[in-house]
Amino acid sequence: MFSRLKKSKFLKNSILYTLGTMMTPLIGFIMLPIYTNYLAPAEYGTMTTVQTLVGMFQVFLVLSLHGAITRFFYDYLDDVKKQKEYLGSIFLFVILFSSLASIILMIFHQYIGFILFSSIPTVPFYFYMIGIAWVNAILALPMALIRAQENAGLFVAINISKAVLIMLFSIYFIVVLGLGAKSALLSQLIITSLVVVGLLIKQKHFLIFSLNKNYIKYSLMFSLPLLPHVASGWIIKSSDRIILEKFVSLEEIGVYALAAQVSMVLSLFYQGVNNAFVPRYTKLRKENKRKQASKLLKVFFYVVIASGFLSIPIAMIGTKVLSNNSYNEAIWLIPLLILAQIAKGLYYIPVAELFYSKKTNSIASSSLIAALANIIINFSLIPFIGIYGAIISTIFAELVRLALIYRLSTNKQSFRA
Template sequence: MLSKLMKSKFFKNSVMYTVGSMMTPLIGFIMLPVYTNYLSPAEYGTLTTVQTLIGMFQVFLVLSLQGAVTRFYYDYLNDLNKQKEYLGSIFIFVFLFSTVSAVLLVFFAQPLGTILFSAIAITPFYYMMIGIAWLNALFALPMSLLRAQEKASSFVIVNLLKASLIMLLSIYFIVFRGLGPESALLSQFIISAIVVAILLIKQSQFLKLSFNFTYIKYSLIFSIPLLPHVASGWIIKSSDRVILEKFVSLEEIGIYALAVQVSMVLSLFYQGINNALSPRYTKLRKEEKIIEADRLLNIFFWIVIACGLLSIPIAMVGAALLSSNAYNSAIWLIPVLILGQIVKGLYFIPVAKLFYSKRTKSIATSSTIAAAVNIGINFALIPVIGIYGAIISTLGAELVRMLLIYRASKVSNH
C-alpha cells in the first residue's frame, strides 16, 4: 500500500505542491536574520501588519473565484471550447472588478487609512498595500488554473522564482540601500507585477476572450458563500495584528509576528498538501471511486497529526537560531500557535467533502461563527493581556470552526 501511495499522482503532486508552498516560508526563514538585524521590532511589526492587511483586501478583490475555477474546470473536460470560454469570462471579470475596486480604495485612502492604521503612516504603506493586494488577486487565478490542470511542477517553479526574486530584491533594498520596511513591500510589488504579466501571457492559450454572464453568475453563486470562509481564515490568522496595533506597541507586535511567521510554515505545509488533495479528491469522487477518495482523506489526517507534533521542537530551535536576541521571547509562543495550525490542518478534511458536494453555505456558516468568536475574544482579551489574548483567540476560533465544519460534513453524508 505504501509503495502504491508513493507512486500515485496524489503523492507526487503533494510533494511538489508542498515544496512550492514552502518556498515562501522558507525564504521568510532565510530573511529572518535580515529582518531582525536590520529592522527594529517596531519596523518588523509595521511590515507584518501591512502584509496582514494585504491578505484581507486580496480576499475581497478576487471574490473567492479561484475556488470556482478549481471546481468548475472539471465540468468542461470534454468541451475545450466551453472550458476556454468559461475561464476567459472569469479572468476578465476578476480583472475588471479588482481594478475598479482598487481604484476606489485608493480614492478613499485618507478616511480608510485612518481607520486601519493607528501608529503606521498612511503614505506610503496604505497605497503599497492596495497595489500588492490587487496584484495578488490577479495572481490567484492563474495559480488556481495550474492546480486544476494538476501542473504541480509549474506551480512550484512559479512560486520558487517569485519568492526568490522578492527575497533578493528585498535584501538589496534593506542591506545595501539601508531602506526600511517599505522596501520589502516595494520588492513584492515589482516582482508580483512581472510574474502576473508573464503568467497571463503564458495562459492565454487556455482562455477565450469572453464575458459570458451565465458562467460568471453561477461561479459567483458558488464562490460568494465561500467569502466568509476565506475571510474567516484571514480573520483567525491575521486580524489580531490589526487589533493589536490599537492596544500594544509595534515592538510587541514584531515579537508576536515572528512567532506567527514560524508557526505559519506548518500551515503552508498543510496547504501545499491540500492543493493536491482537493482536485484529486474531486476527481476520484467524479469517477465514483469512493473508497479511494476516503482513503486519501485518512492519509491526510495522519500527515497532519504526525508532522504537526514533530514541528514543535524544530520550530522553536529554528526560531532561536535565525532571530536576534531582541526577539527571544517569541520562541515560547510558538507551541500554542502550532497547536492551532494542527487544528486548522484537520479542518481541510471535511471541507474537501463539502467542497465536492457544492455545500459552500455550510462552510461559510461555520467560518463566520468562528471569525466572530475570534474577534470577540481579541477585543475582550487583547486590552487586558496583550499578545496572549491574540494567541488564545486564534486557538479558540480554530477549534470552533473545526467542530462546526465536521458536524456539517456528517449531516451532508446522511
C-alpha cells in the same frame, strides 16, 4: 495502501505543491537574520501588519473565484471551447472588478487609512497594501488554473522563482538602500506584478476572453458563499495584529508577528498538500471512486498530526538560532500558535467533501461563527493581556471552526475519513 500511494500522481503532486507553497515561508525563515538584525521590532511589526491587511483586501478583490476555477474546470473537460470561454470570462471579470475596486480604495485612502492604522503612516503603506492585494488577486487565477490542470512542476517553478527574487530584492532594499519596513513590500509588488504578466501571456491560449453572464453568474453563486469562509480564515489568522496595533506597541507586535510567521510555515505546508489533495479528491469523486477518495482523507489526517507535533521543537530551535536576541520572547509563543495550525490542518478534511458537494453555505456558516468568536475574544482579552489574548483567541477560533464543520459534514453523511 502506502505502496500504491508511492506510485500515485497525488503523492508526487503533494510533494511538489508542498515545496512550491512553502518556498515563501521558508525563505522568510531564512530571512530572519536579515529582518531581526536590520529591522527594529517596530519596523518588523509595521511590515507584517501591512502584509496581513493585504490578505484581507485580496479576499474581496478576487471574490473567491479562483476556487470556482478549481471546481468547474472539470465540468468542461469534454468541451475545450466552452472551457476556454469559461476561463476567459472569469479571468476578465476578476481583472476588471479588482482594478475598479482598487482605484476606488486608493481614492478614499485618507478615510480608510485612518480607520485601519493607528501608529503606521497611511502614506506610503496604504498604497503598498492595495497594490500588492491587487496583483495577488489576479495571480490567484492563473495559479488556480495550474492547480486544476495538476501541473505541479510549473506551480513549484513559479513559486520558487517568485520567492527567491522577492528575497534578493528585499535584501538589496534592506541592506544596501536601507528602506526599512518598505523593503519587503516594494519587492513583493515588483516581482508579483512581473509574474502575473508572464503567466497571463503564457496561459492566453487556454482563454477566450469574453464576459459570459451565465458563466460569471453561477461561478459567483458558488464562490460568494465562500467569501465568509475565506474572510473568516483571514480574521482568525491575522486580524489579531490589526487589533493589537490599537492596544500594544509596534515592538510587541513585531515579536508576536515573528512567532506567527514561523508557525505559518506549518500552515502553508498543509496548504501545499491540500493543493494536490483537492483536485485529486474531486477527480476521484467525479469518477465515483469513493473508496480511494476516503483513503486520501485518512492519509491527509496522518500527515497533519505527525508533521504538526514534529514541527514544534524544530521551529523553536530554528528561531533561536536565526533570530536576534530582541525577539527571544517569540520562541515561547511558537508551540501555542502551532497547536492552532494543527486544528486548521484537520479542518481541510471535512471541507473537501462539502466543497465537492458544492455545499459552500455550510463551510461559510462554520467559518463565520468562528471568526466572530475570534474578534470578540480579541477585543475582550488583548486590552488586558496583550499578545497572549491574541494567542488564546486564535486557538479557540480554530477549534470552534473544526468542531462546527465536522458536525455539519457528519450530519450530512458526507465525511468518510
